[in-house]
Amino acid sequence: MKLLKHHCPTQQIHFRVSLSSRCAIVLMGLIFFFSCGIPNNPYPKSQQNEEIYYNTFDEEPKHFDPVVSYSSDEYRFIQQIYEPPLQYHYLKRPYELIPLTAETVPQPQYFGANGKELPQGAPAESVARAVYEIRIRPGIMFQPHPCFAKTEDGTLRYHNLTKAEVKGFTEIKDFPMTGTRELTAADYVYQIKRMADPQLSCPILSTLQDYIVGMKTYSAALANGQTEAPFPGVAVVDRYTYRVTLKAKYPQFVYWLAMPFFSPMPEEAINFYNQPAIKDRNITIDRFPVGTGAYRIDTLIAHKEIVLVKNENFRVERYPSSGEPGDREAGLLDDAWETIPFIPKVIYKLEKEYIPRWNKFLQGYYDSSSISSDTFDSAVVFNDTGDPTASEALKAKDIVLRTSVQPTTYYLAFNMLDDTVGGYTTEKQKLRQAISIALDYEEFTEIFLNGRGVVSHSPLPPGIFGYESGERGINPYMYDWDVDADRPVRKSIEEARQLLAAAGYPGGQDSKGNPLIISFDNTWNSAGATARLTWMRKKLEQLGITMESRTTDYNRFRDKVKDGNFQFIFWGWHADYPDAENFLFLLYGPNGKARYDGANSANYDNPTYNQLFEEMKNMENSPERLSRIREMNRLIQRDAPWVFTFHPVSFGLSHQWVKNSKPNSLGGGTLKYLRVDANRRAENRQAWNRPVVWPLWLCLGVFILGTIPAVITIWKRERRTQ
């Protein structure tokens, strides 16, 4: 026993000393590890000097099939891959349509009811047919894809697959063979026919079937299983030309031709993906696109990362040689006539939360970033002229700030069917005008958006034909023009009170003394929304109006709007294309939400406005069209079915090693224009991310000091037992 007692503490000491030493060695090893290289680098070392563009996405894209896809989360990817016949010029503003795969922007031919060709300026009512012939450029090749792979005898290799042949396959890369073929007009026609397929739920089918000849009947036939039904509205003219025939004059049609819906789809791809064996492997056209664009998908793990690589078969395309004023000075034309794309690989990482995304951008691990309200003050300062610039801290890193007004409008819509706030009498107009004046959106954008909004006077944002700045463009029912300051000034709250009194609510009370209570339906259930609601409430209290907030979930809210069961809501619209029609239709009577399930959530229905809209929508941009737009604007400014709020301004940051970056809200296929200086990035990352290890040395010191008393105590105990 004695021997045991003698040995046990000694062993304990050895063990503890040994354990302490091991811990110290591990800690020192960690310090050594952290001291070497850049331990916070989230990318493999092999990528250090590669020309890769790193960016993020915060929502998993759901659809990559261009027939279905209709959200910005998806467009940012598929617009790099699919190529409709037209695109927007990368640099010019206002947005200008230019050919992409087409040889030219097609000019429609108009025909009257008697079949005779009409001149270009023919009035819409005389046009019975509008024919667009689109000629695509020869020699454009599809990306390498197994759907085109052929065996030696020329048959398609992967078009009769069994389950055993694709066992374990999860993505396109698993197929060892790929092939390609030339893009033809038939691919575009095939895609338009897919748009008519009701099984695919193309979101613009309901719009286009009112225009394209035979689309509605073809769609109905497909619904009944008649796959060989005629579709006279689209036809292949020759290998490189196809024709689309419309029932009426519709100048906006060319804008649709710049959207992914009208991208080419090879029939081989659909046949390939429709094989049961492939479907079973969850390999679908909705996940693995087949395009002719500058990039193709290399890795698709939608819940983690999406990697695009340069399409090996991409044709020779050049960087634009002209832009808008200031582009040359900004260096945006330095690469004029250079072959694009510049970047061979693009990695998108899923980052749901803004804070880590922002910090990684500052560390140089993402090449560009947006700015949230939380970081706005540290990222942006306003100079003497009131223009936003990057803060000193960002300038020290040569981070560049770029802003652009979005082709978007936000508005507060009154329900024109409501007994209290709706209606078209002068009193009701004045009531809505008074509320519009009281809700001071200059103040709102300053408080809640850090100035990232242009206060709106009509539905049209800057850059859209019909938008007018200066005195001519103001809403005269809400603003006066200050000649000295050369800017609009919101009418006073006193004037708003007078309007309210004239509307029958002096001091916010009706003739019986009942207070005017207006309910505001919304889905603003986040913590930050409370301040906005309070702001609105206080603004209306200035008029004596009580605002009742009815916050609900999105489903209930949507149902209320759909049923016209609300008084006042906040809503927004992002343009499909840069044309006044795509904004002014939001107040077109036959688009009423409650009656026709359209996009007119205010249910505004003014016959004069409707008439003007019908005339305007099919006109070319011209002084006549502008005069109608002005008239329409005056009507809605007077009737005030909306409180015009603001057009958002996007603030984007990019590092100095990213070249040619320019915001483009409508044309998403812009990756091909970007250039990255990988060496400069690597140097900056190295300089910005040197690890700070002294706290680890401190921990090591504390650890050693902490173990000394323990060792001494044990040593004393050992001495006692001896």
Add this chain to the structure above:
Amino acid sequence: MITYIVRRILYAIPILIGVNLLVFFLFFVVNSPDQMARKILGEKNITQQDVDNWKKQNGYHLPLWFNTEASGISHFTETIFYQKSVKLFVFDFGTSDANNIDITSQVVQRMWPSLAITLPTLLIGLLVNITVSMIVAYYRATYVDFWGTIVAVIIMSVSQLFYIIGGQWVFGKILRLFPISGYDTGTDMLKFVVLPVVIGIIAGIGGGIRFYRTIFLEEVNRDYVRTARAKGVSEAGVLFKHALKNAMIPILTNVVLSIPFLIMGGLVMEAFFAIPGLGSFIIEAIQAQDFAIVRSMVYLVSVLYIIGLLLTDISYTLVDPRIRFE
């Protein structure tokens, strides 16, 4: 034992049916199939025809519970509930409503990143919690116990979000020792999991110390401990040899019941560290009103929970021979 296990499995069937019924009821109280369709198809330019087409393609055109137009057993089988629920019992989760991806393959893919974070957090956290709680219990009624308890309460009182953002800020941004967020496979995974695991352990240590300290204090007042002390066993021996062994039942209960949540991952942790795990999968499905994923994941959690409970009961017999299956 086998009879017991079979009996427990049979008990599980009505529980799972009940869970399915409840999920179905709760989901469709909040969402109608029309609302699901509109949410999934998007807001712009969607017509009722598109909604009807989507419902038909995805099997949501049928009545919810009872089909008045059908006859016989089809009254019940030609319903959304039957069509969507029966396959779950053979673990055929089908495809998601939003984008037709295979749910089973997603679960298999995403459970590993979740486990990469939660498993080390659980195991190392358990080791740390037990060790610290024993030390605190060993020094009971001293300043070590007092301050240990106070620190534990403080740690418990702080939101996990604070630890996450603070940890990212200190270790990722200021000291630049770890990537702020991200995930990779293979050995590269290590540099991404260390920070979330450390944060997970620190965030859980307060509750752990409080829980295990209570257990150990309860044990040290029992007769067998008094006997051990009377025999001359050292205080450390009493705690680490005798008390720990006898405290295994609540420890095991705590550990085994957390198994389903290991696989499901941490919702906030995964979002902030960009971990492509199952936590974010569920949250996204709820936001997207994707009933296929919601019902599958709830079903999976229920099954794992039942398995966890069964394993807990079995593990009791291993640590305490007095317990028998009856």
